[in-house]
Amino acid sequence: MVNQVQRGDGSLRSCKSDSSGLSNSGGESSKESSRCSTPVLEADRSDRLRDKMRRRTESGDRWFSLEFFPPRTASGAVNLISRFDRMSAGGPLFIDITWHPAGDPGSDKETSSMMIASTAINYCGLESILHLTCCNQTKEKITGYLAKAKHLGLKNIMALRGDPVGADWEEEEEGFNYATDLVKHIRSEFEDYFDICVAGYPTGHPEAESYEEDLRHLKEKVDAGADFIITQLFFRADTFLKFLDDCRAIGITCPILPGIFPIQGYQSLRQLVKLSKLEIPEEITRVIEPIKDNDAAIRNYGVQQAVEMCRVLLDSGKVPGLHFYTLNREVAIMEVLRQLGLWIEDPRRSLPWAVSAHPKRKVEDVRPIFWASRPKSYIYRTQDWDEFPNGRWGNSSSPAFGELNDYYLFYLKSKSTKDALLQMWGAELMNEESVYEVFTCYITAQPNRNGHKVMCLPWNDEPLAPETNLLKDELEKVNKRGVLTINSQPNINGKPSADPIAGWGPAGGYVFQKAYLEFFTSSENVTALLEVLKKYEPRVNYHIVNVHGRNLTNAPDMQPNAVTWGIFPGREIVQPTVVDPDSFMYWKDEAFALWIEQWAKLYEDESPSRMIIKYIHDNYFLVNLVDNDFPLESCLWQVIDDMFKMLDAPPGFETQSPF
């Protein structure tokens, strides 16, 4: 009789250390990488990029990919991450991040290529390729970078020589001379762990002796272990198609992806040509010279030219995917993709929350509801976990969430400037009611008393989600009276999983939710609330906590409570969201801290405005309520209403504070 083999739900596999001899190579850089540093499980390299490409190619399902360069400034980094979120909506197969030695690309700076690529994978859920140049680098240093990349969850490398320091270069004894050397090194040190991409030049590399020589060199790179090729840009479809045929003719069989650069401006085109040593075809020059001062016209033309060229490429039947050089801009690329029909916004989410692409989070499918508006924070605070809940949240032991620190706060700070925030949240607060007004304006999307729309709150960087918008009227009522809501969901009793607002998961299923409400409110309100809640036991579960850690809950045995679930054909139940009493205690630290970090600090020390926010932080409670009776209309609004009635009752009405 064979013993039961470990099941997939919550299986514990020991965390292996990296096998690349990390202690000898780049030790310093690996120690620095504490942020997403849990070693990736060796075995978990299913669903590789090259396999995805193969499947898409076989099914005739074209794709697109996007190339970005690392930002120069911290705010540039924040903007770029937002851009990833927006551009990932169209379904790119992968993105890649370029590597420039002068920019400290392997460091832990928020602007480094390494960190940007890691963020794309871990926080934005994007398959990502990290470029890596090898000239002027020792083998040790390169190995260190690769090990660090692996630690961070990166699985794909574009192996490049790079531009040597100085006009000419000499062959290094201990280093790399050609990209081929780098490819060989990666395969030798990491075997088949990484998918490797190399560069191809449709008209030959500028430094190559001849076009044919460069083709042979390309074949060498591929034979050394590359999985696919991305080409330099070109201006004519047949330039690429000829190159493709020539590659096949000399026996290169891997995928070859054309690099597309839509012309975005006159100067940028001239600059590009200088760097790449390419010639602009006469038919293009003829068009853009006359309009060289009209950037808008050039951009329009650039889009057209790219669309036409791409159509020819796709129609050839030999081009499974298109690779775009974005120069970190989105508008033109998205327009090209839309015209080509490649921008596929699949509104269907597989889960109600955005899935991370880190290999170790592959089976994660249940999270506490508290971080619904702050998924990046959740990923950050759980990055040291060895495994992630699958199926059930479970209750065998308290999870430990990572601390909040400056780095975390950086990546998660508001997209808005300080001035914009003051305009939205009030340059000067008079009293607590001023704060209530801000919340109310956020909910209603009406301008505040200074004529500004409140587009975000410290806990919600985006306006109300469509689902929450359904509850707008009730939310407005309660926020006006100091029930400051930061998270909520309506009850749902078996809507089809394809429902445009509430649906998620595979088609043909049904989704369910328990009504949920989470808000800050004063201790006077809480006293009345607790009295009211007695009448609603056991239908309503509550958890009430303040910044000092006092907490009250009626969660049975402190167990997690399912609040979102779905039933699908041929599958087990999916239960992606829970209200977990233990996690709530970690969440509350973050929720309370945001009053100070994002709001109070907008004001001068000791100013009345700051004092008001601080007062709220110190004295208000954070409350979460769940209505367990999901087939019935939510009773939570009635609970709040009863609370207000009790507060409005004539004096002499006794309520006993539990505190």
Next chain:
Amino acid sequence: MVNQVQRGDGSLRSCKSDSSGLSNSGGESSKESSRCSTPVLEADRSDRLRDKMRRRTESGDRWFSLEFFPPRTASGAVNLISRFDRMSAGGPLFIDITWHPAGDPGSDKETSSMMIASTAINYCGLESILHLTCCNQTKEKITGYLAKAKHLGLKNIMALRGDPVGADWEEEEEGFNYATDLVKHIRSEFEDYFDICVAGYPTGHPEAESYEEDLRHLKEKVDAGADFIITQLFFRADTFLKFLDDCRAIGITCPILPGIFPIQGYQSLRQLVKLSKLEIPEEITRVIEPIKDNDAAIRNYGVQQAVEMCRVLLDSGKVPGLHFYTLNREVAIMEVLRQLGLWIEDPRRSLPWAVSAHPKRKVEDVRPIFWASRPKSYIYRTQDWDEFPNGRWGNSSSPAFGELNDYYLFYLKSKSTKDALLQMWGAELMNEESVYEVFTCYITAQPNRNGHKVMCLPWNDEPLAPETNLLKDELEKVNKRGVLTINSQPNINGKPSADPIAGWGPAGGYVFQKAYLEFFTSSENVTALLEVLKKYEPRVNYHIVNVHGRNLTNAPDMQPNAVTWGIFPGREIVQPTVVDPDSFMYWKDEAFALWIEQWAKLYEDESPSRMIIKYIHDNYFLVNLVDNDFPLESCLWQVIDDMFKMLDAPPGFETQSPF
């Protein structure tokens, strides 16, 4: 930062070997115990019997317990297990099994005390105490028995001296002289693993020098480490109450449970008195002497006398529970319990299937639907698993189910005699339709053509469950035509969990089901069925298999499909039943084998009847169907109907067999 600790869902803990130095003691008996032999996890001794007693005592919630003796014959064993099932319906806190050295009580025979107690725990879900006598035993032998008991999942021991061989006995050097020695030995070898119970004698042990001496002896036993006391029987409430006060007076503080013996017959009473050396009070003799030839009258009196005495005991406020000597009979005890209001048939099930009481199965809460009518078989075939699915079934690897063998078939054989089965299933079968008739009569509960009701089938040892009875008409229709159903459930769309027929789990929740149908049918039918099923994709999932292992399924990626689930206040989703393609392949071996083992073998070798059953076994397919669209009325009957329509269509209608 603390790493995530292993979660409760599917956590893998290594299987520890027993710490009692097993290799030195009773090695032979421990090797034999292969049936439920996976060592019990040391840590999992939460919810002990003594804790349950304490909680019930504190809350004033009285209980009852039942004592049985091991059977002498194999069929006696089968009957006793059935009695456990029936008597457990009233909610006993525990049962106990007596130990008699002459009956090979520690062996693997089906009639041994050890095996009976183990079956009670593992298969009947009853908290069980195994008696153990120590005189004339070496310490090694005793340790061996205890280790084996632990391996089998037994957690409670009643430590007794026993009756020494020969009229007098001599103190053994290497052995045990008193029950106290046994108690000390258990604590010394197994520390706190077992709950230990000892015997008390309300009028003093017959061999004691005095009542007071015996009380001191009892205190010694308790001080040596016993957790509670069960007393010898007595005839007057005040006999026990005085004894109780005397125990408390000398400092015995543990629970003391009165042993109740309802008088069941004149001879049995005389026999009992002879063995126990008790005196029958005059008020009892006065009543029973005149009616000593009237067993019915004596039984009635016995029930009355027991009820009155127990009422006095319970009203004293000092008696938290009553212990009944059943002599393996049920009627009188159940009557007494009902009159006392202690027989609490809680129709509410915590899960739709009966939970096992083995400690290692504590977190098990999901099973494949296939064994719904054969839970003991499921427990048997999974007894070697180290851990059991919790939350989700999961799909990381095929589970391995144990083989079918003779032992298994013994315990799971029909309660009916061969003759009764032949009467129900046909002394002589004419053709396949004879078999269809048997199924149909089972479904309708109408007598067969020979006037006998078909009370069971090889796959179902009981008549139709109430829930299945709802589908009776549809089931009758299809069985008549050779769709031989052995398992089914209706769809349910959110019935309250307290629903008397379909409900389970905590109150205040909602239960759901997908419609399910499982049946044997001919290959001609299957050909048509597969054609029909194309129209029902993806709403209907199917799996079709024959005894030779050919199988077809449209289960996406062979994943398990949830077919029963429930939502409860303050809890995560419970999903207790799945249709799992991998498990179905193991189940089918059992399902097909039952044709032969339980039906074909009733007939002579080579007889026509046997050939018919064998033909069905060799040629029919086992089919399971799931209708994923649970909010809608089940389409499965329509599927079967369409199949018949296709079969009834005029000739020339082509259907293509996939085989």
